[in-house]
Amino acid sequence: MSVSVSRKKSRTTKRVKPNDFGSFHSFLAKFIIFLLVFIYIWSSTSTIFSGNMVHVCVSSRKLNNQYCLSAGTRPDFPIPIPHINDTSTFVAEEREHGVNVKDTIDFAGNFDNKSLNNTSEVAFREVEKLIQTQRSWVVPKHSNHTTTCEGKGIYVYDLPSKFNKDLLSQCNEMIPWHNFCKYLSNGAMGELIQKLGSRWYNTHQYSLEVIFHSRILKHPCRVYNQNEAKLFYVPYYGGLDILRWHFKDNVSNDVKDSLGLDLIRWLESQSPWYKNLGKDHVFVLGKISWDFRRYDKSSWGTRLLELDEMYNPIKLLIERQPWHVNDIGIPHPTYFHPQTDADIVTWQLKIMKSNRKSLVSFAGAARPDSSESIRSLLIEQCSSGGKFLNCSTGQCHEPDTVIELFLESEFCLQPPGDSPTRKSVFDSLISGCIPVFFDPFTAYYQYPWHLPEDREKYSVFIDKEEVRNKSTNVVERLMKISAKERENMRRYIVYELLPGLVYGDLNSKFEKFQDAFSLTINNLLERVNRLNEL
Known part of the structure; x- marks a missing residue:
C-alpha cells in the first residue's frame, strides 16, 4: 500500500x-x-x-520488566524497563x-x-x-543477476559521521562489562575462529548494519550520481545508536530519539528523498523492529520506525514487525563468511558427511521468570532423548561449541526467546540441522526472500500449546520422522537454502551462488522497479 x-x-x-x-x-x-x-x-x-x-x-520480556540484550541468544543481560499493564499504550x-x-x-x-x-x-x-x-518482489531464480547494472544504480549516502562511524568509536562504552569492540574487527565480522577454519568469525548478531554497509560500498552497481540511482541506501547504524543507551541510567527518551530525528532532517535536505516520497530508500537496522517502536509509557529503544517519515522507506531487520509491509526480515549474520563458490561447496560437503550422533539438541536457557515459556519443558524432554547446551552458564559464548553441537544433531529446537526470532535458527540451518519451530513468527512470517513458502521442506512445526499442555512429546514426535525424510530435508537446506543464508566476506566474489547480501540487493532492486512501474 x-x-x-x-x-x-x-x-x-x-x-x-x-x-x-x-x-x-x-x-x-x-x-x-x-x-x-x-x-x-x-x-x-x-x-x-x-x-x-x-x-x-x-508478560513478554520484550515489553515487561526483563529484556535480554541478545533477543533470545544471550540470556545473561537482563535490562529492567517499566511494566506495561494495559493495552492503551500499544x-x-x-x-x-x-x-x-x-x-x-x-x-x-x-x-x-x-x-x-x-x-x-x-x-x-x-x-x-x-x-x-x-514474496512477490523476489527475483525469479532463472534470472541472470550478474549480466548488467543498467537501470539498477545504487546510491550510498555519505552521511555525516555521527550517524555511523562515530557510533563505532563508542563501542567500548556500549556494554560496560563486555568488550563489544572486538566484534567490530574485520569489517564487523569479528575475530577469526581458528578452530572452525579461515572463513569463520566470531560475528555478533547486532553487526549487520556494518557488514551490509561495507558490502554495498563495493557493489558493482553502485553509482555516484544521484540521477543514475534507482535505490538509495541510508547507512545509519540505528541498532548501535540504541545499544549505546541500553546500560546508561537517567537518559531521557528525547535524547534516545535525537539522532534519528537529526537523520530525518538531514534526509529532508536531500532532493532524492522527495522524488518518490522515500519509497526507493532503504535502511538496514541490525536489531529487532520492536526496539525502534517504543511505546508511549516505555523507556526502551527509540521511536524511529513510528515516525511518519519512516513509513514509506524499506526497512531491513533481523526481525520484522509482521503487520508492516515495508518491514522485511533478512537473516541474522552467522559465523560463516565465505569468499568464493568453493568455500560454500567445501562446507556443504562437510555438512553432508557429518555424523549426526544426536536426534535432537537445544542450545539455549530456561526462562524461569516467564510462565508462558516452554523452554523448561523442552529442556526436560531434550535431556531424556537429546543433547542440551546450557547457555545460562556461558557455554554458548563459544561459536565452535554451538556449531559442533548443530553439526552432530538431526534436529535443533528453536523456541522463542526474548522475541520470536533467534540467531540460532540460522546457525542451525547452515550446519544442516533441521530447525523445529514452535511459533510461526520465529521464521515463517519473517524472511520471505530467504526462506521458502513451503515450510515443510526445511523445518518441523510443533505448536507451542501442544508442548505446554503436554499433549505432544517433542522427542517422540521427531523419532517418527524417517531417515529418508530427514535426508531430503537436509539436502534441501544444504544445497538450496544455505548459500542464501550466509553473508560473504568483504572481498567475496560468487559466480554460481547468491549469498544473503546479493539476494537482498537483487530483490530490493526488483521492489523499486515495481514501484516505478506503477
Whole structure:
C-alpha cells in the first residue's frame, strides 16, 4: 500500500456528531479487539477468563520488566524497563494495510472464546497476505543477476559521521562489562575462529548494519550520481545508536530519539528523498523492529520506525514487525563468511558427511521468570532423548561449541526467546540441522526472500500449546520422522537454502551462488522497479 510520508500530518480532526456515535463505537470496538489479539498472538501473555470477561496480562520480556540484550541468544543481560499493564499504550497501524476485523467488542471488554479465535484467524490472514506481497518482489531464480547494472544504480549516502562511524568509536562504552569492540574487527565480522577454519568469525548478531554497509560500498552497481540511482541506501547504524543507551541510567527518551530525528532532517535536505516520497530508500537496522517502536509509557529503544517519515522507506531487520509491509526480515549474520563458490561447496560437503550422533539438541536457557515459556519443558524432554547446551552458564559464548553441537544433531529446537526470532535458527540451518519451530513468527512470517513458502521442506512445526499442555512429546514426535525424510530435508537446506543464508566476506566474489547480501540487493532492486512501474 502506498502512503505518502505526510499521511498523518495531512489528516484533520473530525468532531464526532451524536448520530455518528454508533459507527464510531463500532470502529473503536473493532480496533480494541484487534489490539488485544495482536498482543495475544505476538507476546507471551497470560490470559485469564472470568465469566465473559478476558484479562490479558502481558508478560513478554520484550515489553515487561526483563529484556535480554541478545533477543533470545544471550540470556545473561537482563535490562529492567517499566511494566506495561494495559493495552492503551500499544500503537496499531494494522488498519493502514486494510485489516478488517469483523468481530466486535463492547467498551467493557466483553467477548467470548469463539470471538477471540475468529479474530485470531483474521489477524493471521492479514500476516499471510503481507508476507505474500513481499514474496512477490523476489527475483525469479532463472534470472541472470550478474549480466548488467543498467537501470539498477545504487546510491550510498555519505552521511555525516555521527550517524555511523562515530557510533563505532563508542563501542567500548556500549556494554560496560563486555568488550563489544572486538566484534567490530574485520569489517564487523569479528575475530577469526581458528578452530572452525579461515572463513569463520566470531560475528555478533547486532553487526549487520556494518557488514551490509561495507558490502554495498563495493557493489558493482553502485553509482555516484544521484540521477543514475534507482535505490538509495541510508547507512545509519540505528541498532548501535540504541545499544549505546541500553546500560546508561537517567537518559531521557528525547535524547534516545535525537539522532534519528537529526537523520530525518538531514534526509529532508536531500532532493532524492522527495522524488518518490522515500519509497526507493532503504535502511538496514541490525536489531529487532520492536526496539525502534517504543511505546508511549516505555523507556526502551527509540521511536524511529513510528515516525511518519519512516513509513514509506524499506526497512531491513533481523526481525520484522509482521503487520508492516515495508518491514522485511533478512537473516541474522552467522559465523560463516565465505569468499568464493568453493568455500560454500567445501562446507556443504562437510555438512553432508557429518555424523549426526544426536536426534535432537537445544542450545539455549530456561526462562524461569516467564510462565508462558516452554523452554523448561523442552529442556526436560531434550535431556531424556537429546543433547542440551546450557547457555545460562556461558557455554554458548563459544561459536565452535554451538556449531559442533548443530553439526552432530538431526534436529535443533528453536523456541522463542526474548522475541520470536533467534540467531540460532540460522546457525542451525547452515550446519544442516533441521530447525523445529514452535511459533510461526520465529521464521515463517519473517524472511520471505530467504526462506521458502513451503515450510515443510526445511523445518518441523510443533505448536507451542501442544508442548505446554503436554499433549505432544517433542522427542517422540521427531523419532517418527524417517531417515529418508530427514535426508531430503537436509539436502534441501544444504544445497538450496544455505548459500542464501550466509553473508560473504568483504572481498567475496560468487559466480554460481547468491549469498544473503546479493539476494537482498537483487530483490530490493526488483521492489523499486515495481514501484516505478506503477
